[in-house]
Amino acid sequence: MQVLVAVAWPYVNGDIHVGHLAGYLLPADIFARFKRLHGHEVLMVSGSDCHGTPITVQADKEGISPREVVEKYHKLDLELFRLYDLSYNIYTKTNTENHRRVVQELFLDLLKNNYIVKDTMKQYYSMEDGKFLPDRYVEGTCPHCSAKEQRSDQCEACGRWLSDGELINPISKLTKSKVELKDTEHYFLDFKKFEKKLSSYLESRKKIWKKWVLAEAEGWLREGLEKRAITRDLDWGIELPIEEIEKLPKEKHLSNFKGKRIYVWFEAVIGYLSGAIEWSLRVNGQLSGGEQDIIFNFDKGQKKGWKEYWLNKTAKHYYFMGQDNLVFHTLMWPVQLMGTGKGYNLPTDVVVNKFMNYENKKFSKSRGWTIDSARIAKRYGVDLVRYYIIANLPENKEGNFTWKGFTDAVNNELVANLGNFVHRSLSFIQSRFNAKVPEGKLENEVKFEIRAAFCDCEELFEKVKLVEALERLFRLVAFANRYFDKKAVWKVVKEDEKEAENILYNCVQIIAALRVLLSPFLPGTSEKISAMLGQANVVCKVEEDNWRMEEVKAGTSLGKIDVLFEKLDFELVEREREKMK
RNA sequence: CGCGGGGUGGAGCAGUGGUAGCUCGCUAGGCUCAUAACCUGGAGGUCGUUGGUUCGAUUCCAACCCCCGCAACCA
Numbered sequence: 032m033q034v035l036v037a038v039a040w041p042y043v044n045g046d047i048h049v050g051h052l053a054g055y056l057l058p059a060d061i062f063a064r065f066k067r068l069h070g071h072e073v074l075m076v077s078g079s080d081c082h083g084t085p086i087t088v089q090a091d092k093e094g095i096s097p098r099e100v101v102e103k104y105h106k107l108d109l110e111l112f113r114l115y116d117l118s119y120n121i122y123t124k125t126n127t128e129n130h131r132r133v134v135q136e137l138f139l140d141l142l143k144n145n146y147i148v149k150d151t152m153k154q155y156y157s158m159e160d161g162k163f164l165p166d167r168y169v170e171g172t173c174p175h176c177s178a179k180e181q182r183s184d185q186c187e188a189c190g191r192w193l194s195d196g197e198l199i200n201p202i203s204k205l206t207k208s209k210v211e212l213k214d215t216e217h218y219f220l221d222f223k224k225f226e227k228k229l230s231s232y233l234e235s236r237k238k239i240w241k242k243w244v245l246a247e248a249e250g251w252l253r254e255g256l257e258k259r260a261i262t263r264d265l266d267w268g269i270e271l272p273i274e275e276i277e278k279l280p281k282e283k284h285l286s287n288f289k290g291k292r293i294y295v296w297f298e299a300v301i302g303y304l305s306g307a308i309e310w311s312l313r314v315n316g317q318l319s320g321g322e323q324d325i326i327f328n329f330d331k332g333q334k335k336g337w338k339e340y341w342l343n344k345t346a347k348h349y350y351f352m353g354q355d356n357l358v359f360h361t362l363m364w365p366v367q368l369m370g371t372g373k374g375y376n377l378p379t380d381v382v383v384n385k386f387m388n389y390e391n392k393k394f395s396k397s398r399g400w401t402i403d404s405a406r407i408a409k410r411y412g413v414d415l416v417r418y419y420i421i422a423n424l425p426e427n428k429e430g431n432f433t434w435k436g437f438t439d440a441v442n443n444e445l446v447a448n449l450g451n452f453v454h455r456s457l458s459f460i461q462s463r464f465n466a467k468v469p470e471g472k473l474e475n476e477v478k479f480e481i482r483a484a485f486c487d488c489e490e491l492f493e494k495v496k497l498v499e500a501l502e503r504l505f506r507l508v509a510f511a512n513r514y515f516d517k518k519a520v521w522k523v524v525k526e527d528e529k530e531a532e533n534i535l536y537n538c539v540q541i542i543a544a545l546r547v548l549l550s551p552f553l554p555g556t557s558e559k560i561s562a563m564l565g566q567a568n569v570v571c572k573v574e575e576d577n578w579r580m581e582e583v584k585a586g587t588s589l590g591k592i593d594v595l596f597e598k599l600d601f602e603l604v605e606r607e608r609e610k611m612k
Numbered sequence: 613c614g615c616g617g618g619g620u621g622g623a624g625c626a627g628u629g630g631u632a633g634c635u636c637g638c639u640a641g642g643c644u645c646a647u648a649a650c651c652u653g654g655a656g657g658u659c660g661u662u663g664g665u666u667c668g669a670u671u672c673c674a675a676c677c678c679c680c681g682c683a684a685c686c687a
Contacts, residue, residue: 455646
């Protein structure tokens with residue numbers, strides 16, 4: 032079966048922090064890894080969102096061009112994703128030729144199908160700059176509280192909402208020159224025409240989506256969706272396919288196409304489709320070049336066509352994103368797909384996560400309240416960070432990253448439970464049994480526990496309940512430590528060597544199960560365990576279900592035994608925290 | 613009456629119309645193979661407030677109080 036793992040496209044205007052990892056990057060990676068292990072064909076697709084005001088704002092701030100901003104941060108993001116071992120099949124960008132083409136085609140489909148309409152709206156226009164300005168670039172005095180230098184949509188000082196034209200003495204943030212409201216014509220996506228279809232779409236996903244995600248989407252729909260502008264007056268963005276539009280009847284033309292670009296909200300999500308197409312072109316050798324600028328992977332046994340994922344009705348689509356993206360993926364993106372009339376697959380599940388806070392406060396780049404994801408991974412190890420974030424994923428309510436929580440989780444769960452069990456078992460074999468897996472038979476009790484762990488975790492994975500899946504697998508670790516204690520090998524070995532061998536054989540098989548169960552969450556740790564067991568790494572192959580324990584045979588020579596995780600010194604971490612502030 | 617979520621032992625969370633559970637923390641004991649790691653037991657809660665339905669409500673209903681997210685181009 033084909034599974035599209037669609038990961039939200041991050042703006043490339045700054046660092047990816049821990050909140051991004053928790054919100055969608057790690058959940059998507061873990062889910063994709065599980066699916067591959069299970070023998071499914073996975074296409075994990077994403078890329079950098081290169082357009083939109085956040086990019087131009089950052090460019091202004093740094094005194095460089097938007098293109099340079101994109102290049103700079105795209106490169107940094109790629110490095111980070113490689114560091115965290117995120118298993119994209121393709122991670123590309125929205126400023127590629129391929130993406131432009133796919134976006135323009137989709138736009139034309141909707142225009143031809145009469146789902147895109149024209150309308151006029153008012154926007155601030157700067158005479159001096161000779162162009163329209165996004166709200167972000169306009170400031171003035173609040174008519175309610177007289178606070179100066181407020182934005183045109185809401186006053187931060189008194190919190191009141193402003194409508195167009197209310198702001199007193201609006202000026203351009205760039206040139207400080209006067210701006211005035213002026214009519215401008217745009218294309219709009221007409222959501223009204225989709226209300227019925229959307230509501231039956233939501234109905235069909237009732238059992239799959241998280242309750243609050245569905246409730247939120249239904250709330251929006253109930254309120255009624257207005258038509259929404261899909262073009263802007265900008266010079267950074269994807270151009271309209273003017274030549275093609277002009278071939279259509281006159282009433283579909285704007286009176287003036289000059290300075291119109293496709294709005295980023297409409298265009299970026301199309302990346303899920305264009306990214307799949309790019310992947311397909313590269314796999315088939317129809318596109319090459321720029322390999323150092325993307326992440327590209329072809330899994331063993333995977334079919335090569337993007338249509339297998341997008342038009343094959345049995346394919347499943349899972350989307351991962353932060354809560355700010357909920358409306359775009361539960362309502363707008365489905366409309367864009369439906370409107371083409373081409374039968375593209377709609378999202379099966381839209382996995383939305385809440386945000387993660389940092390020491391009880393929102394992450395904030397501007398206030399410096401943030402954690403450098405690359406730095407903590409290098410300092411403490413990728414898997415320690417992956418573990419703590421996963422254990423605290425904001426699946427249903429806001430999460431929290433605290434240094435106390437981090438050290439506690441590492442010391443009590445990773446070191447004391449998982450690490451300890453693996454180490455006490457294997458080092459025992461090393462010192463008493465010459466580092467060879469002893470003879471034994473899998474006891475029923477152990478067999479049952481292992482099976483139950485695989486079974487329960489699988490069920491939780493299918494529902495994308497990743498925190499619970501992780502917790503469940505740690506219950507097997509707890510069982511393992513209990514088993515080790517109850518059996519008291521260290522005593523038995525003095526009286527009955529055969530029985531001691533049997534106990535340790537069983538422990539080895541539990542570890543063998545753990546390396547598989549852990550591999551979606553902590554791939555690095557899984558590899559370490561494999562090496563210690565003298566095994567090759569866990570394999571993923573299409574149509575081969577490797578979500579199961581594979582026996583490690585008696586007589587197998589163990590690799591070098593080492594501790595899996597080092598204990599963290601809270602004092603040192605505290606100091607780190609001071610530095611990071 | 614904008615939309616949505618939430619108030620449960622010190623902290624973070626599950627949960628159900630019928631004597632309230634988990635993880636961490638705290639505490640007593642056991643063990644000594646293991647990174648002072650592991651195992652067993654214990655203390656600690658009138659399940660936001662008020663009213664209603666019921667033989668019985670933490671769970672269902674109503675009102676109220678409080679907290680949070682979204683409605684902005686903030687993950």
